[in-house]
Amino acid sequence: MDWIEWFGEHFIGMFNAGGEQFMNLLTGIVPTLVVLLTFTYALIKFIGEERVTKAIRFTSKYALLRYTLMPILSILLLTNPMAYTFGRFVEERQKPAFFDSLVSFLHPVTALFPYANAGELFVYLGIANGLTQAGYSTSELAVRFFLVGILVMLIRGLLTEQITKYLMKRM
Template identity: 50%
Template sequence: MDLFVKLAEGFMEMIKAGADVFMGFVTGIIPLLIVLITIVTAFIKLVGEERIFGFMKKLSRFTIFRYTLIPFFSLFFLTNPMAYTFGRFIDEKKKPAFYDASVSFCHPITGLFPHANSAELFIFLGIAQGFAQVGSQSKLALMYLLVGLVVSLMRGVVTERITEFLMKRNNVTKQNAA
């Protein structure tokens, strides 16, 4: 009988711990996310979607921007998973590389801009909690963002080259790629 009592008490303690974490989210991160999403939405409305989209189309011509700034802006403005729709500004042959760069950037952007990929926030917070004991959580978030941009660029360029190689090898032309 004591075993069942201990199991029931342990189960209730687990439920209470979960409730404490949930209340921390309700009073901490959830209002932050709502405010960030509201600010980003207001910014898009003020500037205008057409201007933002035109700017992205111009940026897509340059490799370094295609795999750093466009994934950053797409995740910042549209958040995950809508961010991948910015692929419409990218040439058809370069879309796989853009997607690879964007997916690679989902974690790094979360530290400074949690609204961009809120599902990944819990992973970042887990890492940051340990880091906060020895350093600055903000410094970690910034380093994470910068390294993420470099990794996104590298992955985008490599994936672009692989895509070009495979398209040449399989005789894929622009007409049948679209």
């Protein structure tokens, strides 16, 4: 009968641990997410949606901005998965590259702006927890993730645009 008692304790223990983790999120990161999201939407309202749209159209004209600033703005302003709708501002032949650029930035943005892609938050928090236990700063990690993410999305955007051009010529 010892195994039944062990199973009962550990089975309910799994749910107790899940409840504790939920409360940690509810009292820790969730209020921060709500405030960041509110700030972002308030900023759009203050600036004006028309001006924001005009600025995004401008960024779509230049490759450097199209594969750096434009994906950053789309993720920060609309979050995942709505960020993909910024693809309407780029030409049809540039859409695969914009999508590739945007998707490659969904994880790095989470470190500094957790509301932007909440699905990736658990990955980052797992890495950050390991660093914290090892005695390292998570702030430095967040900034490095963000900066490397910008470089990676630029490279992927430019490369995918060239591949798309090549494939379109073959057709």
